[in-house]
Amino acid sequence: MAMPSPKLAHVFYRTHQLEAMLHWYRAVFGAEIVYRNPALAFLTFDDEHHRLAFADLGVIAPDGGDAAQAPVGVDHVAYEVPSLTLLLETWEDLKAKGIAPYWCVNHGMSASLYYADPDGNQMEFSVDCFASKGECRDYFQGDRIGANPVGTEYDPADWLARLRSGASEAELLAIDLAAPVSPIRGRLEALSA
DSSP states (O other), X not given: OOXXXXXXXXXXXXESOHHHHHHHHHHHHOOEEEEEOSSEEEEESSSSSOSEEEEEHHHHOTTOOHHHHSOSEEEEEEEEOSOHXXXXXXXXXXXXXXXXXXXXXXXXXXXXXXXXXXXXXXXXXXXXXXXXXXXXXXXXXXXXXXXXXXXXXOOHHHHHHHHXXXXXXXXXXXXXXXXXXXXXXOHHHHHHO
């Protein structure tokens, strides 16, 4: 089974010049910032909750650690799938073929599986956590994202078993703010594992 009906959702960039990048993408795309903290920024130019995202490598690793040394450029390209059930059933099928995600995280507005292809190119497959794009976008304006802008990790096997036992998608997609905040993951970590 291939990833079911994926649609391009957003592109996430790594940068050492966040202000200049935000200025450029706002000017070129007419994008507006929907959420920003010192390390991360999310922008949109249509009714999607975000189309562009940026990580400031210097803020993420101010001590000059591995993240600060990561190359600038595209971190990952994200695709949206129609439902959590399809996302997890595809995860199960791909896992059986030896293709596994390196990160499974509920961001609060979307739940995602991150994969790296044989060259290390990263992609995210996600499903929205709310019934509408407007509710997902509202998540960026609320207090919950400020408390946890990265999200919480989840076990896709557990979620799929719970779905098959009668749990609703909405129940699983509701972020658990009491869960530990997930570290930011990426290509360099995935390749060193």
